[in-house]
Structure formats: C-alpha cells, structure tokens
Amino acid sequence: MNKLIKLLFLLVFSICFSQTNRFIYELDVKKYTKNVKINMVLDVTKDEVKFYDYGFIEADSIGKRNNVNQFYNTQVDQLVIRKTNSFENTEFHDNMFDYFSINSKDEMVWKIENETKKSGEYKLQKATTNFGGRFWTAWFCAAIPFQEGPYKFRGLPGLIFELNDQNKDFTYVLVKIKKLNEDFDTKKFLEIHYGTQPIRVTRKQYHDVKINYYNDPVSEGRKILKTGGNITFQGEKITTVEQLDQKRKSIQESIKNYYSSLELDKAIPYPN
Structure with a gap:
C-alpha cells in the first residue's frame, strides 16, 4: 500500500466515524451583470444532511465571541435538510419577517460516463443528469464514500467534487473537507430562523407570498x-x-x- 493510498484510507476512515462530516463548496452564481461567489456548507451525519450558507457559521461565531445576537440571511436561497440517503428534502425560505418551509421529493437519474480526471490526489469521474429544467455535469470521487453533494444533488457512488449546469449559471467546487467531533447545532438559524418558526406551505402558497410582495x-x-x-x-x-x-x-x-x-x-x- 503506497503513501497516497494510506493517506486516503485514513481520511475516509476519519470522515466515516466523525460526528459531522463537513464539506465546503465555493458556489459561483451568475446574477444580473456580475457573478456572486459564496461559500456553502454541506454537513453530513449518520441521520441528516444539511446545506446552507457558510455565512451562518460566521455570524454564529461572531455572536458567541462578542456575546451579541448576530443575524444573517441567505444570499442564494438554497437552505435544505434531508434524511441521509434520501431524496426527500425540506427547503427553507426567508421573506422579510417570515420564514417558510416546503417539502419536496427531488429524485434524479444520473448517467455515469467513462470520462475521468484528476483533482489534486483524487480521481474524479463524470456524471450527468437533467434536474430542475437544467442539464447538469458532476464530477464525483468514488474514494469518498458519501452519495451526497451540494444542494439537493445526490445519488452518485461517491462525493460530488464539482457540479455545474450547462450554462454555468451555477457552479459548485469542493474547496475543503473538515471533521467535527460533535454534531453542529443549526437549530438557531436553519430549523428555526433566529426565533422565527417556519410556516409549512405548498409551493404555490410560497409563490403567492412572493408575488404579493x-x-x-x-x-x-x-x-x-x-x-x-x-x-x-x-x-x-x-x-x-x-x-x-x-x-x-x-x-x-x-x-x-x-x-x-x-x-x-x-x-x-x-x-x-
């Protein structure tokens, strides 16, 4: 077993047996006349998967350090929780002083291609799918044994390292892997948005609220x-x-x- 395989084995072992497996993605979004880059967090535990802005963690850290209430609102509206190994998501959306949740089932069918490439020490394989009215290309790593990825994207035999739609309106790149020795508590800002309980609505009801505003x-x-x-x-x-x-x-x-x-x-x- 060479040095690279040993390092990879130790990384996979530590990821599998930690409390929270954190993957940080840089998300590049085309908006209007400029691109917006923001870091997003994918937290994976044995029971749940959560996806949210890294800004929430930064605000939480500042608030605890200075003993003040520090608030943050999502910049890209991609707040998601699901059970591990499930395509059934709960989305969260903020709107002025309200907070909403929507249940959705987002199963996707992947086509795994033969094409591969290297990303640092990792071998990545290409896969494609149609989802949400867009054609997507993903590069996943079978050596990292999580069938997860950014936002609602999951179901490949390995962690998604890179993901983008055909027009590159949305591009995700994995930039950091981190092990937390305990579950990270998101109840303050995700499940409950700074004291505001989410209102469970249908997609149409949520659209009506946004259109009315x-x-x-x-x-x-x-x-x-x-x-x-x-x-x-x-x-x-x-x-x-x-x-x-x-x-x-x-x-x-x-x-x-x-x-x-x-x-x-x-x-x-x-x-x-």
Missing part, C-alpha cells in the same frame, strides 16, 4: 403616508405617493434582475 413592496410605507406620516427609505425621505411609487418600481426591477432560480421548473412566476 412583488406587486406592492412598499405597502407598509403607503399606509404610513395615508395617515400623514413620513418615511425614510435607503436614506431618502419620502413624503409623497409619487416618490413612493418610484421606489416601488425600483424594488420590482431589482427583484426581477437579481432573481436567479436554480430549479427553473419551480421558479417564482414574476411578471415580465
């Missing part, structure tokens, strides 16, 4: 103006309905321009 994102400000009050929006004092209407249009344009749905077949149907 889009149709009048300044509704609270409109109520204040009607009672004779003044409001300040992004540092600008708003005193007329005309000013508020301009803000409404600006917010609506921003929502549409920056909205990027990974699952096109489940995208929020914002008006054209």
Whole structure:
C-alpha cells in the first residue's frame, strides 16, 4: 500500500466515524451583470444532511465571541435538510419577517460516463443528469464514500467534487473537507430562523407570498403616508405617493434582475 493510498484510507476512515462530516463548496452564481461567489456548507451525519450558507457559521461565531445576537440571511436561497440517503428534502425560505418551509421529493437519474480526471490526489469521474429544467455535469470521487453533494444533488457512488449546469449559471467546487467531533447545532438559524418558526406551505402558497410582495413592496410605507406620516427609505425621505411609487418600481426591477432560480421548473412566476 503506497503513501497516497494510506493517506486516503485514513481520511475516509476519519470522515466515516466523525460526528459531522463537513464539506465546503465555493458556489459561483451568475446574477444580473456580475457573478456572486459564496461559500456553502454541506454537513453530513449518520441521520441528516444539511446545506446552507457558510455565512451562518460566521455570524454564529461572531455572536458567541462578542456575546451579541448576530443575524444573517441567505444570499442564494438554497437552505435544505434531508434524511441521509434520501431524496426527500425540506427547503427553507426567508421573506422579510417570515420564514417558510416546503417539502419536496427531488429524485434524479444520473448517467455515469467513462470520462475521468484528476483533482489534486483524487480521481474524479463524470456524471450527468437533467434536474430542475437544467442539464447538469458532476464530477464525483468514488474514494469518498458519501452519495451526497451540494444542494439537493445526490445519488452518485461517491462525493460530488464539482457540479455545474450547462450554462454555468451555477457552479459548485469542493474547496475543503473538515471533521467535527460533535454534531453542529443549526437549530438557531436553519430549523428555526433566529426565533422565527417556519410556516409549512405548498409551493404555490410560497409563490403567492412572493408575488404579493412583488406587486406592492412598499405597502407598509403607503399606509404610513395615508395617515400623514413620513418615511425614510435607503436614506431618502419620502413624503409623497409619487416618490413612493418610484421606489416601488425600483424594488420590482431589482427583484426581477437579481432573481436567479436554480430549479427553473419551480421558479417564482414574476411578471415580465
């Protein structure tokens, strides 16, 4: 057994028998006129798989260090929990002061290709699938015995190291593997969003909430103006309905321009 095989065996052994197996991916998302890069966390235990922004961990660490409440909201709306070895996911979505959960079954059929490549010391193999209205290419490592990957992607005979859709609107690259000796508690921000319990809804109900907000994102400000009050929006004092209407249009344009749905077949149907 050569040195590389020994190192790989020790890594796999430590991953299998740790409490939380943490895989950090760099996610590159095309949004509007620029790309957004953000680190995402895949935590795998013997019972559950969780996927969420690394920013939650950073906020939690700052809060504990300074003994303050530190909050963070997802930047890419890809918060997921599922049972290990299951395609049945619970999605979490924040919306202003509300928090929602949606159950979904997201089974995917992979085609494993013969093509392989190296990533550092690891041999990766290519696989493809159609999911969410996009064609995806994954590179997985059979030497890492987890049938998991970023977001809802799973089911290959090894950990997904790289993943992207055909247009590269979403690209994931594994950048770090870490072993935690105890389960990492996410209840503060994931299962419950900083004290806000998730409201279980259907996909349509969630879409209705988002569309209602889009149709009048300044509704609270409109109520204040009607009672004779003044409001300040992004540092600008708003005193007329005309000013508020301009803000409404600006917010609506921003929502549409920056909205990027990974699952096109489940995208929020914002008006054209």
